Amino acid sequence: MTRRALALAAVAIGQVSPNPLVGCIIVSEAGELVGEGTYVYDNVLHAETIALNQAGVRAKGGTAYVSLEPHSHYGKTPPCTDALINAGITRVVCPIEDPNPLVSGKGFEQLRSNGIEVVTGILADEAAKQNEKFICWHRKKRPFVHLKLAMSLDGRISLKNSISTALSNEAALKHVHDLRHEYDAILIGGNTAFVDYPSLTDRSGKLRRRKLVRIVLDNRLQIPVGSPLVFKANETPTLVFTNSKDLKKIEELHAKGVEVIEPEQGGRNLDVILAQLAERQIQSVLVEGGMGVAGAFCDAKLVDKFTFMIAPLVIGGCEAPSAIGGKGAETLNDAMNLSDIQIVRHGSDIEITGYPNTAAANE
Ligand SMILES: NC(=O)c1ccc[n+]([C@@H]2O[C@H](COP(=O)([O-])OP(=O)(O)OC[C@H]3O[C@@H](n4cnc5c(N)ncnc54)[C@H](OP(=O)(O)O)[C@@H]3O)[C@@H](O)[C@H]2O)c1
CATH class of the missing domain: 3.40.430.10 (Dihydrofolate Reductase, subunit A)
Incomplete structure (x- = not known):
């Protein structure tokens, strides 16, 4: 599923800079794929919100697979962490932290402090490579x-x-x-x-x-x-x-x-x-x-x-x-x-x- 989230993120290559590529999948408690989202800069909505909107009530008790750490701050959109928490997601699987020092780790922290299980590190190298330009931009x-x-x-x-x-x-x-x-x-x-x-x-x-x-x-x-x-x-x-x-x-x-x-x-x-x-x-x-x-x-x-x-x-x-x-x-x-x-x-x-x-x- 993480691989699928990465593939969804890749759909928007050329359409997100200077923001990162992000894809998201929602799998219901029963194990059914109920929502998919790809972030595209000009469409404003984040991948998590698109996928949650598609899933509706079926997101409750489900798992979100996200290709990059969900953000926990107010930017052009409200925090994606709030959307995941409010939708009743119980587990978030996400390979890497957001490299932006202002938000890095904070999304995971907020999810965990709201009782959501957070699994990181799966396909981390691929996820980092997918956003290598964005990561370099923030680190260097x-x-x-x-x-x-x-x-x-x-x-x-x-x-x-x-x-x-x-x-x-x-x-x-x-x-x-x-x-x-x-x-x-x-x-x-x-x-x-x-x-x-x-x-x-x-x-x-x-x-x-x-x-x-x-x-x-x-x-x-x-x-x-x-x-x-x-x-x-x-x-x-x-x-x-x-x-x-x-x-x-x-x-x-x-x-x-x-x-x-x-x-x-x-x-x-x-x-x-x-x-x-x-x-x-x-x-x-x-x-x-x-x-x-x-x-x-x-x-x-x-x-x-x-x-x-x-x-x-x-x-x-x-x-x-x-x-x-x-x-x-x-x-x-x-x-x-x-x-x-x-x-x-x-x-x-x-x-x-x-x-x-x-x-x-x-x-
Ligand atoms: N096969 C390929 O992938 C490929 C790709 C590109 C080019 N080429 C070929 O490469 C040849 C051109 O190569 P080239 O080495 O002569 O030219 P180049 O690398 O295109 O240009 C070199 C010029 O860039 C300027 N420059 C500006 N800032 C520089 C910096 N920090 N360091 C170095 N140079 C800087 C210098 O001119 P100033 O002193 O005037 O600033 C220097 O003489 C052509 O034959 C072209 O067809 C092949």
Whole structure:
């Protein structure tokens, strides 16, 4: 049942940020499934309330399976703990606490003090992974950073001279759009904006609550005025972080709807840039390269998750850019060690996803 609650929560991917994904199931005293709910930000009602409304009087004496700790405070809605207590629920099964320090543990506490049995920990890792962006946001006070790169078998992300190169096959590209759908923003470096003319849009075809924000780190303001990042900025927001004083280009970009931001601490300080994104309620960022920007995030130990999409190609040569630039590791001990590795095939392409040890270390 907890798995079912997690599946219900997942239905709203792309529709809850900056709030968490939550699903709820009510099982009656007789063991019958009598209510189901999925939280969607714009529908306001919480998953528990939707499921309890469906269950009606059949909730009395029943069990609620909730994917994240029910909240016990007054926000946009009254406390879900009150709703569970008032409905006569006798047992709540919930894998993890809410990471928000203001509410963490308090929901469970209130349920227990009202005589409700609370069972925690079942499928806790899956539940935490489902809300990894929300959890990072509360624990690290910055957006969750997922670095995704397409590369050849020999680790190159394009041909020599940084020529724009589509390495992934169609199935892999389709998956990338599903991935983009999970994120509040996509970030690239100025060279990629210049070379690739990317659109960086979410073409998953799925509903999303907020527009995907496109971010370019570009101190030389290489971003071409004719690129889709600029001429479509009124449809899909584009932010450019720069320390350039090229007022003419800045004016041109502004005129097309691009927001140009000059961080006081310079255009390269990733902590400052992430803090500015956090101020805009951007909870998660998919970094899509290139090599320079990928290296900067790795050197700063600011990557929470990696995805490498590997195409069955061998590019070779000394000049084709490798996946990750920057300073890199001096010793194997300094190299990032990935765990919880997932391998998925997309036709002939192989997707490898994992979590670096540095992500846990800097919590
Ligand atoms: N296969 C893939 O997944 C993939 C994805 C993206 C790109 N690419 C390819 O990668 C190549 C471009 O890679 P690249 O390494 O040349 O460019 P990049 O990473 O897109 O951009 C690097 C530039 O970003 C700017 N920047 C701003 N803040 C930075 C920071 N904190 N640290 C580092 N750089 C920062 C710098 O320019 P300023 O000094 O002007 O700020 C730097 O030169 C292209 O060939 C593109 O096609 C491949």
